Amino acid sequence: MNNFNFSRHFLPEVGLYLYHLPTDKFKTNTLKCIMPLPLEAEKASANALLPFVLYRGSAEYPESMALIRRLEELFGTDLAVDVRKRGEWQLIDFTLETVKNSFLPMKEDIFPAALDILQGIIFDPFLPGGTFKQQYLESEKRTLEEEIINLKNNKMEYALERCFQEMCQGEPFSIFRYGNREALQKITGEQLMQHYLEVRNQAPLYLFFVGNIGAEKIIEWIREKFPPRENIYSIEPNGVFIPNRPEKIVVEKDIISQGKLNIGFRTGINRQSPDFATLLVANGLLAGFPHSRLFRKVREEQGLAYYIFSRVESTKGLMTVSAGIDGEQLEETLDIIEGEWAKIVNGKIKSEELSFTKKALGSQLKIIEDDALELIGVELINAINSLQQNRRELMEQIEKVEKNDVARVMSEVKKDTLFFLEPDEEGS
Amino acid sequence: MVDLKETLLREKPVLKKFSNGLAAAFWNIPGYQKKYAILESPLGSIQVRVKVEGREVEIPEGTAHFLEHKLFADKEGGSVFDHFASLGASCNAYTSFVGTSYLFSTTENLEKCLDLLLDFVQNLYMTPESIAREKKVIAQEISMYKDHPGWRVFFNLLQNLYFQHPVRNDIAGTRDSIGIIDQDLLRFCHDTFYHPENLVLAVIGDINIEEICDSIARNQARQWSGETPSISFMSPEEPSRVKKKESREQFSLGQPIMQLGFKINEQPRQSRELLARELSFALLADILFGTGSPAFYELYDEGLIDDGFAAGFSGEKSFGYFVIGGGTNHPQELVERIFKVLEKTKKEGIDPADLDRARKKIWGGFVAGLNSLEVLAGQFVKDYRRGLELVDHFSALERITPSHLEMLLHDFLQGEYSSISIVEPPS
Numbered sequence: 001m002n003n004f005n006f007s008r009h010f011l012p013e014v015g016l017y018l019y020h021l022p023t024d025k026f027k028t029n030t031l032k033c034i035m036p037l038p039l040e041a042e043k044a045s046a047n048a049l050l051p052f053v054l055y056r057g058s059a060e061y062p063e064s065m066a067l068i069r070r071l072e073e074l075f076g077t078d079l080a081v082d083v084r085k086r087g088e089w090q091l092i093d094f095t096l097e098t099v100k101n102s103f104l105p106m107k108e109d110i111f112p113a114a115l116d117i118l119q120g121i122i123f124d125p126f127l128p129g130g131t132f133k134q135q136y137l138e139s140e141k142r143t144l145e146e147e148i149i150n151l152k153n154n155k156m157e158y159a160l161e162r163c164f165q166e167m168c169q170g171e172p173f174s175i176f177r178y179g180n181r182e183a184l185q186k187i188t189g190e191q192l193m194q195h196y197l198e199v200r201n202q203a204p205l206y207l208f209f210v211g212n213i214g215a216e217k218i219i220e221w222i223r224e225k226f227p228p229r230e231n232i233y234s235i236e237p238n239g240v241f242i243p244n245r246p247e248k249i250v251v252e253k254d255i256i257s258q259g260k261l262n263i264g265f266r267t268g269i270n271r272q273s274p275d276f277a278t279l280l281v282a283n284g285l286l287a288g289f290p291h292s293r294l295f296r297k298v299r300e301e302q303g304l305a306y307y308i309f310s311r312v313e314s315t316k317g318l319m320t321v322s323a324g325i326d327g328e329q330l331e332e333t334l335d336i337i338e339g340e341w342a343k344i345v346n347g348k349i350k351s352e353e354l355s356f357t358k359k360a361l362g363s364q365l366k367i368i369e370d371d372a373l374e375l376i377g378v379e380l381i382n383a384i385n386s387l388q389q390n391r392r393e394l395m396e397q398i399e400k401v402e403k404n405d406v407a408r409v410m411s412e413v414k415k416d417t418l419f420f421l422e423p424d425e426e427g428s
Numbered sequence: 429m430v431d432l433k434e435t436l437l438r439e440k441p442v443l444k445k446f447s448n449g450l451a452a453a454f455w456n457i458p459g460y461q462k463k464y465a466i467l468e469s470p471l472g473s474i475q476v477r478v479k480v481e482g483r484e485v486e487i488p489e490g491t492a493h494f495l496e497h498k499l500f501a502d503k504e505g506g507s508v509f510d511h512f513a514s515l516g517a518s519c520n521a522y523t524s525f526v527g528t529s530y531l532f533s534t535t536e537n538l539e540k541c542l543d544l545l546l547d548f549v550q551n552l553y554m555t556p557e558s559i560a561r562e563k564k565v566i567a568q569e570i571s572m573y574k575d576h577p578g579w580r581v582f583f584n585l586l587q588n589l590y591f592q593h594p595v596r597n598d599i600a601g602t603r604d605s606i607g608i609i610d611q612d613l614l615r616f617c618h619d620t621f622y623h624p625e626n627l628v629l630a631v632i633g634d635i636n637i638e639e640i641c642d643s644i645a646r647n648q649a650r651q652w653s654g655e656t657p658s659i660s661f662m663s664p665e666e667p668s669r670v671k672k673k674e675s676r677e678q679f680s681l682g683q684p685i686m687q688l689g690f691k692i693n694e695q696p697r698q699s700r701e702l703l704a705r706e707l708s709f710a711l712l713a714d715i716l717f718g719t720g721s722p723a724f725y726e727l728y729d730e731g732l733i734d735d736g737f738a739a740g741f742s743g744e745k746s747f748g749y750f751v752i753g754g755g756t757n758h759p760q761e762l763v764e765r766i767f768k769v770l771e772k773t774k775k776e777g778i779d780p781a782d783l784d785r786a787r788k789k790i791w792g793g794f795v796a797g798l799n800s801l802e803v804l805a806g807q808f809v810k811d812y813r814r815g816l817e818l819v820d821h822f823s824a825l826e827r828i829t830p831s832h833l834e835m836l837l838h839d840f841l842q843g844e845y846s847s848i849s850i851v852e853p854p855s
Contacts, residue, residue, distance in 0.1 A: 025459050026799045068720040072785045076792030099792045135729055143734045149682035150755060155575045255680040255854075258571035291513035300507055303564030306572055324572050352514070359516035366535045367462040370801070 004369045005390050006208070006379050007215060014222060015232030016205040019379050020215040028097050029111050029211030030372040033118060035092040035203040036235050036384055039172040044090060045179030046187055046195045048083045049144055051092045053192065055081045056136040058120030059127070064136075070117060074110040075099045079118065085177040087238040087270075087315025089384055092199075094118055095373070100212060111213060112221060119225045123200065131193045141184060148178050155421060159260035160322060163419035166250045167264040173316050204232045206383055210372040237385045240273075240317030242266040248417040253424045259327045260421040263337070265319040266414045267312070271385045276314070277397035278405045282413075283312050284357035285344060285406060287321055291356045293340045294321065302336065304329050315385060319413060327423045334418075347407040354403060361398050365391045440818075441630070441808060442637050446645055448653040449625030453808050454640065455632040457801065463633030464533045464801045465542060467549050468809050471495070471621035472526040473599040474746070477662040480620055484662070487617065489594070490566070490601015493523040494609050495617055497562050499530070501553055508548045517541045523599055526744055529809070531802075538635060539643040546644070549627070550651045552618040554611055563606055570600050577681045577851045585751065585849035588672040589691045592664035595747045624648065625656040628812055630805040663746040668693040674848045683734075684852035686759035688766055691845045692741070692748030699814035702745060704824045704832070707790070709741030709750055712833045714786040715778065716769055717752060723769045732762045750841065759850045770841050778830035787825060794821065 006019040037047045061067035071077045078097040083090060098114045101107045126133060151158050161176060168174040178184075205226075209218055243266070269279045287294035287310035298308045308323035325333050343349075368374045368391065382389060441453040471492045478485050500508045500521070512519040517534035530549050534541045573579045583598060590596040600606070620626075631640060670691050696702045717723055717739040727733045737754035756762045797803045811817060 028796045028799060064725045065720060065722065069785060072720050072789045074792075076789030076796075078793075078796070097796060099795050103795050139729045139731070142731055143728075146683050146734050146755060152680065152682045153577050153685075257574040258568060260575075289513065289518065290507070290509035295509075296507070299565060303561040304568075306565055306568035324568060326568070326571075356510070356513035360513060360518065363516050363518070363533075363535045367533065370460050370462045372799070 004375065006375075009215060009219060011219065011222060013228055013230065014205070014226045015229035016207060016222060016226065017383070018215065018219065018222070019206070019208045019376075019383065020218065021210045021375060022212065022214060023210060024212050026100075026211065026372050027103055028099055028372070029213060030209070030376065031096045031115070031118070031211075032208040032373075032376050032380070033094040033096070033122070034206040034208070034380060035199060036089045036206065037092065037199065037203060039085065039088045039090045039175050041172070041175055042183070043195070044175045045144075045183040046192060047090045047092065047199075048178040049140060049184065049187060049192065050196060050199060051081045051083060051094065052140040052144060053132050053136050054121050054125050054196075055079075056140065057126035057133065058117070059124045060120050061117070062126040062128075062133075067117070071114070074114055075104060077110065077114045079114070083177050085175075086381065086384055087313070088172040089235070089238075089315070090177065091384075094122070115221060116225065123227050125196075127193075131189050132196075134189060137189050137192060141187065144178055145181055145184055148176065148181050148184070151176070155254070155256055155260050156322065156324070159262050159419060159421040160320065162250070162252065162421070163262035163264045163320065163417060164318075166248060166419055167318075167417035168316075201229060202231060202233055204235065206380070208376040208379055210375055235384060235386075237272060238270065238315055240268055240270045242268045242414050243416075247415050250417065251420045251422050253422050255424045256421065257423060258324045259330065259423055261321075261323045261325055261330065261333065262419045263321045263415065264417040264419070265321075266416050267317045267319050268412060268414075269409070270317045271314050271381070271387055271389070275405075275409050277394060278401050278409045279312060279319075280361055281354070281357055281398060281401045282344070282406045282410050283310050283319060284361055285349065285353055286310050286340070286410075289357065289360050291353065291360070293344070293353070294323075294337060297336050297340060298323065298333060302332075304333055304336075314381065330420060330422075341410070345407055345411045347403055349403045349406060351403075354401075354406070358398055358401070362395055365395050444641055446624070446648045448648050448651065449623070449656060450627055450629060450644075450648055451812065452629040452631065452641075452644065453812065454630075454635065454637045455804065456635050456637055457632060458634050460633050460801060461535050462533050462801060463535065463538045463541075463631070463635060464531065464805055465545055465629065465631045466529055466531040466802075466805050466809060467545055467627060467629045468527050468529045469549070469621050470527050470626055470813070471617060472524050472528065473597060474525045474594040475621075475661050476594045476597075477664065478620075479660045479662060480657050485616070488601065488608055488613070489597045489605040490599070491609055491613060491617060492528050493600045494562065494566060494606055495552075495614055496521050496523050496528045496530075497566060498554055498559065498614060499548055499552060501558055502548065503553050505553075505555070505558060508544070511544050511548075512541065515541050515544070519545070525595055525599070527813075529806075538633070539640065542631065542640065542644060543647050546629075546647050546651065550622060550624070552614060552622075554614060556611065559609070559611065559614075563609075566600055566606055567603050570598065570603060573598070573600065577679050577685055580677060580679060581685045581687050581753075581849050581851040582751075584675045584677060584851070585687045585689045585847060586749070588675050588847035588849055589670050589689055589749060590747070591667055591671045593666045593747050594664070619654070620657050620659060623656055624651065624653050626659070628809050630808050632801045632805045666747075668845070670845060670847045672847060674850070676850045676852060678854045679851050681851065681853055683755045683757055684759055684850055685754065686756050686762060687751050687753035687849045688763055689847050689849065690750040690841055691847070692743060692750060692840050693845070695743055695745050695748045697745060699816050700820065700824065702743070702814065703816060703820060704828065705748070705836075706741060706743065707821070707825050708828050708832050708836055710790060711783060711786045711828060712836060713739035713741065713750075713752075714789060715782045715833070716773060717766075718786070720785065723765075727762070727765060732756055732758055732765060759848070759852075763848055767843065770837065774834075774837050778833045780830055783828070783830055783833065787828070790825060791822070
């Protein structure tokens with residue numbers, strides 16, 4: 001048994017950080033490869049487009065079908081590509097999951113072959129005539145543009161994204177993880193190639209591995225397979241701030257059945273802050289769980305909503321409350337939220353709900369150990385926040401939080417923006 | 429591929445039938461922090477006509493789901509969520525076409541959590557007021573799903589495919605159908621479908637099976653248990669043709685979504701054959717339309733599909749459907765191209781090399797899924813109802829040949845059994 005903490009290794013000659021967790025617990029080996037890029041309006045669309053174009057073909061497998069078939073031959077090795085946003089970082093994300101050899105008919109070692117494919121996609125793409133294949137570029141531009149348009153299909157996600165856009169107008173955080181249509185349409189093959197070379201030569205690689213292959217072996221493979229890169233940039237955690245301005249209210253209409261309410265708050269707290277554990281407890285008390293205040297009052301007592309929950313964006317220092325309600329019940333719902341908030345700020349917190357919340361957070365932190373991607377997700381957040389905190393320390397801090405800490409922290413959290421996606425008359 | 433089967437067989441559950449009829453399965457999986465349990469009743473959304481003790485009963489749409497919500501209240505009108513929270517656990521529930529499942533996960537107090545789960549599912553407390561309030565909450569849930577275009581396109585498709593079969597109904601019912609649900613109906617459904625003889629429990633994690641069995645036996649001795657009701661679920665007469673060839677609905681969304689569905693008539697009555705059919709369709713879907721198929725990137729690069737394009741089968745003994753689709757700017761053209769792929773394959777047959785590759789992929793995906801305690805327990809409950817075991821999946825997968833897939837293509841994927849559902853932005 002181990003303590004489920006990652007060991008950290010820096011390989012300066014390839015510009016790569018390896019976070020390694022050896023375990024026999026899972027039936028698969030999981031590797032996540034992250035390239036963190038600063039979130040900037042001019043580059044966000046190109047950053048987002050890049051991994052999807054790379055995934056279309058490598059020098060070894062120039063045709064997409066051949067590349068996919070190779071992965072399928074490796075017992076359905078899963079290689080997923082996406083772009084995420086954490087704080088003001090845009091993360092290019094390649095995730096590889098292979099079945100362990102002990103579960104394969106001939107005990108085949110498929111991980112090295114899968115790593116070759118990943119390496120090929122990132123560092124040795126298919127570049128006929130020195131640039132990306134035109135068809136791949138055009139197809140991926142179109143698909144990404146559709147992704148941007150289709151944000152509208154998921155009303156809950158759309159309303160949350162719009163809330164962040166309004167709230168953080170002028171700040172990088174307001175940029176959508178896939179950038180915007182106009183910038184995307186303008187990207188030429190030449191520009192994307194130029195951009196690729198910059199990212200390839202300068203962006204640090206963060207590799208997270210969970211599985212039954214030793215760190216030495218993986219380091220040996222990386223040294224053998226990955227190209228030298230000596231001029232990578234280093235990343236700094238985002239700062240947090242609370243702007244001094246009146247609350248912003250934005251109402252947008254859509255032909256829907258149910259209104260989607262999102263309230264954005266500035267917490268002034270990120271993972272470096274001494275109050276971070278208290279913020280987690282405060283969020284849990286408010287609406288993090290089914291035992292929380294807002295779930296109890298808004299749903300269980302008043303029947304106003306089916307879903308109501310709150311979340312913390314820990315890298316940027318934000319908190320949001322989201323609920324699905326009838327259009328005409330906005331005021332009633334807001335009154336309850338304000339009322340419960342005020343009670344918490346005034347220290348009217350029951351010992352019972354505090355203890356439920358601490359237990360629930362403790363349990364959440366423990367069960368992270370049961371899922372390789374969860375383990376990696378937490379380590380990734382630590383990495384981009386330059387933190388080395390382990391879960392046990394955070395659990396201990398949560399245990400120490402008292403009612404007056406919660407009241408103090410909540411009194412400093414500032415309501416910033418209310419966004420309501422309101423059902424139009426014709427809806428339902 | 430015998431090695432793999434043996435490796436997986438080591439994780440066989442311990443089965444137990446308690447004296448009041450409750451069936452249970454237990455796995456000890458060392459090293460996991462989470463302990464997870466799931467308890468299932470066979471009352472799902474499609475059980476709208478049943479014969480109980482020889483008497484025919486109509487159950488309104490959405491009743492199974494309503495009962496699921498209602499069981500979360502305790503004797504004092506408090507919330508079951510709070511009781512789980514006090515034990516450091518979290519609970520949830522969901523209703524499907526063929527059952528209702530109640531589950532929790534915890535890192536401590538497993539026995540107390542199991543007591544709580546069994547107590548709240550096996551005892552129904554309600555008042556007219558609490559029923560009225562729950563109708564409001566469920567009305568919001570119905571509205572939430574109505575705002576998902578993917579949900580709309582799918583249920584519109586099922587309504588196109590079926591005349592009578594209740595699989596065409598929304599699992600939560602409608603605002604009208606839940607309006608008529610009352611205490612008597614809920615009590616009847618609970619007495620009948622939540623009788624211990626009808627429940628299945630699965631418990632998984634780093635657990636001491638013997639202690640837990642004893643604890644459950646003590647719990648069950650306290651539970652109500654009358655005569656075991658004899659139940660038969662009745663399937664309506666469903667014509668083999670489809671009700672409607674095409675539906676279009678306008679909705680506020682980005683790009684249109686299209687689903688082409690095939691109504692699969694004559695589902696096998698035998699569980700093993702049903703499993704073989706599920707796996708065969710999964711293989712066929714992958715070979716014809718998966719990302720490794722010749723069709724996928726051809727359609728993709730022509731701008732007819734995006735990376736959400738997918739195909740898949742779902743079915744039980746009384747219904748089955750095969751659905752292909754996703755977001756597209758050219759729904760009509762995409763439908764024509766899908767039919768061309770089907771026709772071409774009917775002529776040329778299935779390449780055994782493609783089948784082998786798809787088989788490897790499904791095998792790998794299945795093994796990866798078993799990392800999750802939830803998947804393992806959920807799979808058990810589904811298999812148990814059908815009289816199957818985990819290992820049957822691997823044996824069935826090995827036995828499928830190209831001719832099985834060719835037969836499915838010829839018999840079922842025919843234009844006359846198909847329907848198209850499109851949800852598109854207002855023009």
